[in-house]
Amino acid sequence: MAKAIMIQGTGSNVGKSMIVAGILRALRARGLTVRPFKPQNMSNNAAVTADGGEIGRAQALQARACGVAPHTDMNPILLKPQTATGAQVIVQGQVAGHQEAKAFGKNKQALMPAVLDSFHRLADSCDMIVVEGAGSPAETNLRHGDIANMGFARAARVPVILMGCIDRGGVIAQIVGTKAVLSDADNALIRGFAVNKFRGDRSLFDAGRDDIVARTGWPSLGVIPWFDRAARLPAEDVMDLPARARSGGAGIVVAVPQLPRISNFDDLDPLAAEPGVDLRIVPPGTPLPAEADLILLVGSKSTIADLTALRAEGWDVDIAGHIRRGGQVLGLCGGYQMLGRTLSDPEGIEGPAGTVAGLGHLDVETVLEPKKNLALRSGTDLASGAALSGYEIHMGATRGPDCERPWLTLEGTPEGAASRSGQVRGCYLHGIFASDSFRAAFLETLGAQSSVAFEEGVEDTLDRLAAHVEAYFDIDMLIASAAEVQSEG
Incomplete structure (x- = not known):
């Protein structure tokens, strides 16, 4: 017993x-x-x-x-x-x-x-x-x-x-x-x-x-x-995030706005482990760094409320300027939804029913739905052919012309969206940076080299x-x- x-x-x-x-x-x-x-x-x-x-x-x-x-x-x-x-x-x-x-x-x-x-x-x-x-x-x-x-x-x-x-x-x-x-x-x-x-x-x-x-x-x-x-172990609480950032270190700069309802931020742990990545968790009251190579919008438990908070900080202006300067933006799950043209909540799942304007950097629209999508997934990065795995945990569906430019496949199904310039991308899959081959390929596009076997390091x-x-x-x-x-x- x-x-x-x-x-x-x-x-x-x-x-x-x-x-x-x-x-x-x-x-x-x-x-x-x-x-x-x-x-x-x-x-x-x-x-x-x-x-x-x-x-x-x-x-x-x-x-x-x-x-x-x-x-x-x-x-x-x-x-x-x-x-x-x-x-x-x-x-x-x-x-x-x-x-x-x-x-x-x-x-x-x-x-x-x-x-x-x-x-x-x-x-x-x-x-x-x-x-x-x-x-x-x-x-x-x-x-x-x-x-x-x-x-x-x-x-x-x-x-x-x-x-x-x-x-x-x-x-x-x-x-x-x-x-x-x-x-x-x-x-x-x-x-x-x-x-x-x-x-x-x-x-x-x-x-x-x-x-x-x-x-x-x-x-x-x-x-x-x-x-x-x-x-070196995955963070449990959002309070742990600033201590894991490598702000001021060497390497490419990845800026992450710290929104009030940030969620599923385990996407950041493999990046924080990389010596060639200067991961910066940007707190409220601080502009996004102009020298950022990538702005990463991670998940949110209340996407519409966090989008409002992002605008209140002026980070929407920072993101637009970053894109004009040729910078890259990646949105994961809630961050993906924010990057679209509109975000609709017809059934009041997150609050009052209605539709709000997104950041408009992806030509897609999202509708929140009561059913939560929960699944472990595996697939491939279309650009590099690198294998990856992760999980979906979201309420809502995203559709639009930029979904015709998927950048991942999951069990053979296209996933994600990309802007015409390729600077802005989004997807619903969390945990992708824990896949060493994908993370190495992704960082290489930003001019960095991966030197970490993340999963082995956790063990x-x-x-x-x-x-x-x-x-x-x-x-x-x-x-x-x-x-x-x-x-x-």
Whole structure:
């Protein structure tokens, strides 16, 4: 029977996702069959699964650490923010509608059966599940009806390891304070704690670690040093993007406007890894660099709203000037839709129904449709013949004269559109830059050489992460702390 353990954090961005990936790879190296699980995630950076759904990209990376394909059961509830107060709700891989945060807070407990259903299905296929929490269990205002942290742990009877982050300071208060605000029943599930992202001489924190033990009664599973290669793994959160850019470095300049609802930005990771690419994530309030060789418009969860934001920044003017100077523009998914003449939302999928003018650099028109297209695809770059693969995750169809100039084929079907000059292109396929042969061919057209085997680099980094976790985190105690998954009911 499978066992399970849950890693919860004292807050967001303490490194839970990465450490869980390292634990999973380390357990796999020990000969265990393992699976990741996150009851509820909030991210616009999603991955498409072979079973025709979508999950958070962090769980897709964790599945890779296990050596298995991502599955919708690994992240049964995914919230994809569309507005400041609302999100698209994905249940077991499929769109279940849009909810405002207040309504979701009231209704989330109704999703627990789906969460437990996925969890128990996973348990039937492995020796051990490593569960990742979301945010912090100390958010007492969210405890009622919780399905992401202690609410799930209590329902599924899964023990918990609490992880704090020392990088920003205050980790003793984070961990001790968490115990102080949790109920006795919640605290009874916690088997120990760990401290992540330590820099420097770890012995300097011995007294701090011992103070946490004394104040909580929980054993320490380790003080984990900063993992220098973290940026070589695909980014989970848009907050990670600026740190991955190579602004000011050598090479061709690729400029990416950082729009409010940017999504599926894993397209940027392979470019950020290339020494010959100066990838610049351009924040609001900053013009797009005039010296850019390529302006790359990536995906958006709310294309019309992001198009409005792009214009408000004056980036539409920058893009037009870039094209006049002979520069290249590539739009992927939502970015592709923005480049057309019009973008119509007749059913009010993203907001009020209506039609807005696009940037007009591609002679195409897009109509948003309720059905979401989710598919893993493979194909060929028509110009170079290079093989590529990726995934579609979009709502809408794009048609027009420039679609008569496709630049990709997917399983033999033409895909994408190009302007008459060839300077402006777009397509619906995400993830294409992870294909080494295509990325090399694409960069060559811009005057750069590829020197990275991206997928091999991810695998190597996962192996190094597993070794890092084995060295500084007590895997034996984690295994001993795990409990057998109890049957439903």
